[in-house]
Amino acid sequence: MNRLLASVLLLAAAALPLPSFAAELDAPLTCNESGHQFIADLLEQQLINPKPSHVERNSINAFSPTPNANLTAFGFRVFAVVGFEKDDPLFREGDGEPLAQSAYGAVVFGSEDKVKSALKEAGSTAIVHHVAPLITAIFCKRS
Template identity: 45%
Template sequence: MSVAPFFILLCALCAGLAALLVPHVAKAQSHDEQFDCKSNPHEFISTLIEEKSIDPNPSRVEANSVNAFSPAHGSRLSAFGFPIYVVLGYAHDDTLFHRGAGKELDAPLYGVVVSAPAESVRSRLREANSDATVHSVVPLLLTAIVCGG
């Protein structure tokens, strides 16, 4: 058996695999620009709902009324290069958000929880001159990027 046909077959398989992966990479939606913190929770969440990037109903409502929205099945959201685990939002007297059982936050907020360590996220936000704040959710695993609150 000659090496040339094997090499051609291997190249064809690699090209096919690359063609399958490109749409998935291109489909990832970055939302870095919204973390200049000049937007508002309603606009941030409603845009993601309209894009069908997140489920329209919150998957969880915290006691302080912060609503957590899950990414829609098949969506690949990212912020600052990190995959988004959950999207957060809250604004007083906004029907888009459900009320929690406890005391509501004093100020509106929006943000995301990404799969990345807090220090890596802080570094990317500094590079982007973002006004968002960073909060470790699960050390070394999950980090919140938040505007407002």
């Protein structure tokens, strides 16, 4: 009987949805921190995968959110986070000239105009860059 009860409890637990971890990236995307701090904080909270999914020639590392992370930036769902810090082992270097000494941001689902409007309303100095239809990058960099 105890085995049956244990089996039923295991099956019930397996059927429950996994917890989702929500995090808003609005505060760091006001461009007041380093690429290292931005990425390290997300890694510590286990909101992004530890290895970059892609590294650009300019050394920008793209990290995917973990399966249960629910990342948003200014009300937009985050598709990926990006970052780089020169001479930092947290990041891989590309084969071209680094974009900046330190840079970070988020790639979101949203039109460039709507993202620009949301950042302006929030007082963010981040750069908005069109990536593809309805995909926009929000980017902070330090020289």
